[in-house]
Amino acid sequence: MSTTKSNDTGALRxxxxxxxxxxxxxxxxxxxAFTTQDVVFNVGxxxxxxxxxxxxxxxxxxxxxxxxxxxxxxxxxxxxxxIALNNGHGFWAAMAAAGVVGAVVGALFALVALRASGIYFxxxxxxxxxIVFVVAEQWDDVTGGISGxxxxxxxxxxxxxxxxxxxxxxxxxxxxxxxxxLFVGAMWLLSKTRFTRLLRATRDDDVRVAALGLNVYRWxxxxxxxxxxxxxxxxxxxxxxxxxxxxxxxxxDASAEPILATLLGGSGSxxxxxxxATVFALIDFFARDLNSLRxxxxxxxxxxxxxxAPGGLTSIRERVRRHRGKGQPATDTEKDVTAAxxxxxx
Amino acid sequence: MDQLLGAVLNGLTSGSIIxxxxxxxxxxxxxxxxxxxxxxGVFMLAAYTAASILQRSSGSSISYLYAIIGAVAVAxxxxxxxxVLVIRRFYQYQxxxxxxxxxxxxxxxxxSAEITFGxxxxxxxxxxxxxxxxxxxxxxxxWYSVLVIVLGVAMAAGLxxxxxxxxxxxxxxxxxxxxxxxxxxxxxxxxxxxxVFALGGVFAGLAGVVLAPNQAIDLSLGSTFVVxxxxxxxxxxxxxxxxxxxxxxxxxxxxxxWFTYLPGVPQVALYLVMVLIxxxxxxxxxxxxxxxx
Amino acid sequence: xxxKTMGHSTDSMLEVxxxxxxxxxxxAVENVSFSVGASEGIALLGRNGMGKSTTLRxxxxxxxxxxxxxxxxxxxxxxxxxxxxxxxxxxLVFEDRKVLPHxxxxxxxxxxxxALSGRKAPSVDEIYAGFPLLHDLRDRIAxxxxxGEQQMLVLARAVASAPRVLLLDEPVEGLAPxxxxxxxxxxxxxxxxxxxxxxxxxxxxxxTRQCTERVLVLVDGSVAFEGTWAEFDADPRVESFLxxx
Numbered sequence: 001m002s003t004t005k006s007n008d009t010g011a012l013r014x015x016x017x018x019x020x021x022x023x024x025x026x027x028x029x030x031x032x033a034f035t036t037q038d039v040v041f042n043v044g045x046x047x048x049x050x051x052x053x054x055x056x057x058x059x060x061x062x063x064x065x066x067x068x069x070x071x072x073x074x075x076x077x078x079x080x081x082x083i084a085l086n087n088g089h090g091f092w093a094a095m096a097a098a099g100v101v102g103a104v105v106g107a108l109f110a111l112v113a114l115r116a117s118g119i120y121f122x123x124x125x126x127x128x129x130x131i132v133f134v135v136a137e138q139w140d141d142v143t144g145g146i147s148g149x150x151x152x153x154x155x156x157x158x159x160x161x162x163x164x165x166x167x168x169x170x171x172x173x174x175x176x177x178x179x180x181x182l183f184v185g186a187m188w189l190l191s192k193t194r195f196t197r198l199l200r201a202t203r204d205d206d207v208r209v210a211a212l213g214l215n216v217y218r219w220x221x222x223x224x225x226x227x228x229x230x231x232x233x234x235x236x237x238x239x240x241x242x243x244x245x246x247x248x249x250x251x252x253d254a255s256a257e258p259i260l261a262t263l264l265g266g267s268g269s270x271x272x273x274x275x276x277a278t279v280f281a282l283i284d285f286f287a288r289d290l291n292s293l294r295x296x297x298x299x300x301x302x303x304x305x306x307x308x309a310p311g312g313l314t315s316i317r318e319r320v321r322r323h324r325g326k327g328q329p330a331t332d333t334e335k336d337v338t339a340a341x342x343x344x345x346x
Numbered sequence: 347m348d349q350l351l352g353a354v355l356n357g358l359t360s361g362s363i364i365x366x367x368x369x370x371x372x373x374x375x376x377x378x379x380x381x382x383x384x385x386x387g388v389f390m391l392a393a394y395t396a397a398s399i400l401q402r403s404s405g406s407s408i409s410y411l412y413a414i415i416g417a418v419a420v421a422x423x424x425x426x427x428x429x430v431l432v433i434r435r436f437y438q439y440q441x442x443x444x445x446x447x448x449x450x451x452x453x454x455x456x457x458s459a460e461i462t463f464g465x466x467x468x469x470x471x472x473x474x475x476x477x478x479x480x481x482x483x484x485x486x487x488x489w490y491s492v493l494v495i496v497l498g499v500a501m502a503a504g505l506x507x508x509x510x511x512x513x514x515x516x517x518x519x520x521x522x523x524x525x526x527x528x529x530x531x532x533x534x535x536x537x538x539x540x541x542v543f544a545l546g547g548v549f550a551g552l553a554g555v556v557l558a559p560n561q562a563i564d565l566s567l568g569s570t571f572v573v574x575x576x577x578x579x580x581x582x583x584x585x586x587x588x589x590x591x592x593x594x595x596x597x598x599x600x601x602x603x604w605f606t607y608l609p610g611v612p613q614v615a616l617y618l619v620m621v622l623i624x625x626x627x628x629x630x631x632x633x634x635x636x637x638x639x
Numbered sequence: 640x641x642x643k644t645m646g647h648s649t650d651s652m653l654e655v656x657x658x659x660x661x662x663x664x665x666x667a668v669e670n671v672s673f674s675v676g677a678s679e680g681i682a683l684l685g686r687n688g689m690g691k692s693t694t695l696r697x698x699x700x701x702x703x704x705x706x707x708x709x710x711x712x713x714x715x716x717x718x719x720x721x722x723x724x725x726x727x728x729x730x731l732v733f734e735d736r737k738v739l740p741h742x743x744x745x746x747x748x749x750x751x752x753x754a755l756s757g758r759k760a761p762s763v764d765e766i767y768a769g770f771p772l773l774h775d776l777r778d779r780i781a782x783x784x785x786x787g788e789q790q791m792l793v794l795a796r797a798v799a800s801a802p803r804v805l806l807l808d809e810p811v812e813g814l815a816p817x818x819x820x821x822x823x824x825x826x827x828x829x830x831x832x833x834x835x836x837x838x839x840x841x842x843x844x845x846x847t848r849q850c851t852e853r854v855l856v857l858v859d860g861s862v863a864f865e866g867t868w869a870e871f872d873a874d875p876r877v878e879s880f881l882x883x884x
Contacts (some may be wrong), residue, residue, distance in 0.1 A: 532723075
C-alpha cells in the first residue's frame with residue numbers, strides 16, 4: 001500500500017540514501033585519523049547523544065508525552081556499565097546489565113508517571129529523574145558520590161570467534177560508532193513496525209484509539225520501556241568513552257538536552273532527533289570557549305526554532321513541499337489506525 | 347524532641363521561602379496556563395541584585411530598603427518584558443512546548459547572569475537583629491526564621507483573600523476561567539496576563555531579597571529553586587495558592603525530617619513524597635485547573 | 640455619537656461588508672455583507688456548520704483571522720481589540736454561555752457593568768425587574784445554575800453593559816420549551832427597554848421569529864437569502880437552505 005510509504009521523510013532514492021548513510025559511517029570511523037583526541041571524544045559523545053535523543057523520541061514523537069527524566073535513564077545505564085566494567089566484567093555483560101537495569105528503572109518510571117499525562121507526566125518524570133540524580137550523588141559507596149565513577153574502560157571485546165583488543169581511546173571510539181549505528185538501525189526498524197504506527201495513533205487521538213478497543217496505557221508503557229532500554233544502552237556506551245560517570249549526567253537539566261535536540265530537529269521525522277543532536281553537538285563544540293555565551297546561544301536558537309518552525313528543522317522541508325503542493329503532511333491518524341488495526345501493513 | 351523541633355523549624359523556614367517563589371509560578375500558571383521555567387531566572391537575577399546592593403553597602407539599614415526596591419523592580423520589569431516580548435507568543439502552544447520555550451528563556455537568563463555578575467558567588471550580610479532570637483528548649487529560633495515564616499503566611503493569606511474578595515481579584519479569576527467571556531465583558535485579557543506576570547515578578551523579587559542574606563547566591567540558584575517550586579506547584583494542584591502553600595510546607599518538612607533522622611541516606615524525600623502524592627492524586631492535593639484561592 | 644459627527648449615514652448601527660473568515664486556509668465565512676438598524680432585530684439562520692457562530696465571533700474579534708469591514712455606529716472596528724469592542728457597546732452571548740462560575744449571580748451581572756465606559760445603563764434593580772427569575776437566585780454561585788438559568792444570566796449580564804449591538808449565539812440550544820418561552824419574554828423586555836441592534840444566530844425558526852424582524856440565511860458561509868419574515872415565508876428556496884439535503 002502506498003499509504004505506508006508516506007511517513008518517509010525524504011524524496012531521496014533508497015540507493016542514494018544507503019550510500020549517504022555508509023559515507024557518514026565511514027567518515028565517522030575515519031575521524032580519529034584526522035583529528036585530535038578532543039574532537040574524537042566530542043564526536044563519540046555526539047553519537048551517544050543521538051542515540052539518547054532517538055530513544056527519547058520513541059516516547060515523545062510517537063507516544064506524545066514528554067519525559068523530563070530521560071537523562072537519568074542514560075546515567076543509570078552509564079553507572080551500571082561503569083560498575084560492571086570496574087568489577088572486571090566484559091563489554092557485552094556490561095551493556096546487557098545497563099540495558100536490563102535501564103529497562104527496569106524505566107518500567108518503574110512508566111508505572112508511576114503514565115497515571116498522568118501532559119504536563120503532569122513531564123513533572124513526575126522530572127521528579128523521578130531527580131531521585132536518580134540524588135541517589136547517584138549521595139550513595140557514595142556504590143556510585144562514587146559527587147566525584148563519580150572514574151577509570152571506566154574497555155580493553156577488549158569478544159566477538160565469539162575472536163577477541164578484538166582495544167588498545168586506546170580511538171579504538172573504543174570506533175566501537176562506539178559501530179554500536180551507535182546498530183542502535184540507530186534498531187530504532188529505525190522499530191519505527192517501521194505496526195507497534196509504532198499504533199503508538200503514533202495514540203498520540204494523535206488517544207480517545208479514538210481507546211474507542212477502537214486499544215489499551216493506550218499499555219502501548220505507552222511498552223514504548224517507555226523500549227525508550228528506556230535504548231537510553232540506558234546509550235549511557236552504557238558513553239561510560240568508557242571518557243572513562244568517567246558523574247551525577248550531573250542524571251540531573252534534570254541534562255534531561256532537557258534530548259528534548260531540545262528532538263524539538264530542534266523535529267519530532268515528526270525519524271531523523272529529526274539525529275539532526276538536532278548533531279547541531280547541538282556542533283554548537284557545543286564551537287562555542288565551548290565562549291562560556292556564558294554558549295548557554296545564551298543555545299537558548300536563543302531554541303527560542304527561534306520554537307517561534308519560527310515549531311515542527312523543528314526537518315519540518316521546514318516538509319512545509320516547503322506541502323507549500324508547492326507536492327505530497328501530504330506526514331502524519332495522519334486515520335491512515336495510521338487503519339493501517340495498523342486493519343492489518344494491511346507490510 | 348529538640349531535634350524534632352529544630353527539623354520542623356528548618357522545614358517551615360525553607361518551605362516559606364519556596365512558597366514565596368512558587369506563589370508567582372502558581373498565579374501565572376493559573377491565569378496564563380504556563381509553567382514558567384524563566385521564573386527561576388527572574389528570581390536568581392533579583393537575588394543577585396539584592397545581594398550586590400547589600401554587599402556593596404556592607405549592610406547598612408537603609409540598604410535593605412534599596413535591596414527590596416531594586417530586586418522587586420528588576421524582577422517585575424524583567425518578568426513583564428519576557429511576557430510581552432516572548433512568552434505571549436507561546437500561549438497558542440501545548441503546555442509541554444511552553445515548558446520548553448520558558449526553559450530556553452531560563453538558559454538565556456542564566457547566561458546573562460553569568461555575564462553580568464560573574465561566576466563567583468555573592469554573599470549578602472544578614473542584618474544584626476535578624477541573627478538574634480529566643481530559645482525554645484535547646485533550640486534557638488532567630489528572628490530571620492520568624493520573619494520568613496510570617497511573611498509566607500501573610501503572602502498566602504493575602505493572595506487568597508485578594509483573589510476571593512476584591513473586584514480586581516475577581517477580574518483576574520474571570521480572565522483565567524473564561525477568557526473569551528471576559529473579553530466580551532470589556533476586560534483587557536492580554537493586559538491582565540501581563541499584569542499577572544508583573545505580580546509573579548514582584549513575588550520572585552521579594553523571595554530573592556528574603557533569600558539573599560541566608561545563602562550564597564550563585565548561578566545554580568534559579569534552576570535549583572525552579573525545580574523545587576515546580577514540585578510544590580504540581581503537588582499543590584496547578585493553580586491553587588493554598589495548595590501551593592501546603593505543598594511547600596509538606597515537602598520542605600519531609601526534606602528536613604529526612605535529613606535529621608536519616609542522615610546517611612540520599613536526600614530524596616522531596617521528590618519521593620512528591621511522586622507518592624501524585625501517584626494517589628495525579629492532579630495534586632487541591633486539584634483545580636485555574637487559579638483559585 | 641462619534642459616528643454621527645463623522646458624517647456617516649447611521650440608519651445602520653452595525654455594518655458588515657465582505658466579511659471573510661479563515662480557519663487556517665479553510666474559509667468558514669465568505670464575503671458576507673449585511674447591516675442592522677439601530678433598533679432592529681435580525682435572525683441569522685443556516686444549518687450547523689454554515690458559519691453562523693464564526694460570523695458572530697468575528698464581529699467581536701474572538702474568531703479566526705478575518706478580512707472585510709466591520710463598522711459599529713460608523714466606527715471601523717478592524718484594528719479594535721475585543722475588549723474595546725465590548726466597551727464601545729458590542730456584546731456577544733456565547734453559544735456555550737460562559738457564565739463566570741466562581742462568583743454569584745449578582746456579581747456576574749455587576750461584572751457586565753465593567754464594559755459600560757460611560758453609557759447610561761439600566762440599574763441592577765431594573766435588570767432584576769426584567770429578569771425576575773434571577774432576582775430570586777441573586778446570591779447563588781453561577782456555576783451551580785441550570786442551563787436555562789445560566790442562559791438568562793448571560794443575557795442579563797450582557798444587558799447590564801447597555802449594549803448597542805447584542806449578538807446571541809444559539810441562545811436556546813438544549814433548553815426546554817418552557818424555558819425558551821421565558822427567554823423570549825426576556826428578549827422582548829430587553830428590546831422594549833433598550834435601544835439596541837440585535838443579531839440572533841439560531842436555527843429554531845419558531846424562536847427567532849418571535850424576537851426579530853428580518854432574516855439572513857447563510858449557506859456554506861455565504862449569504863443565500865436576505866429579507867423580511869414575510870419574504871422569507873414566500874421564498875420557495877428557503878426550505879432547501881435549512882433542511883439537511
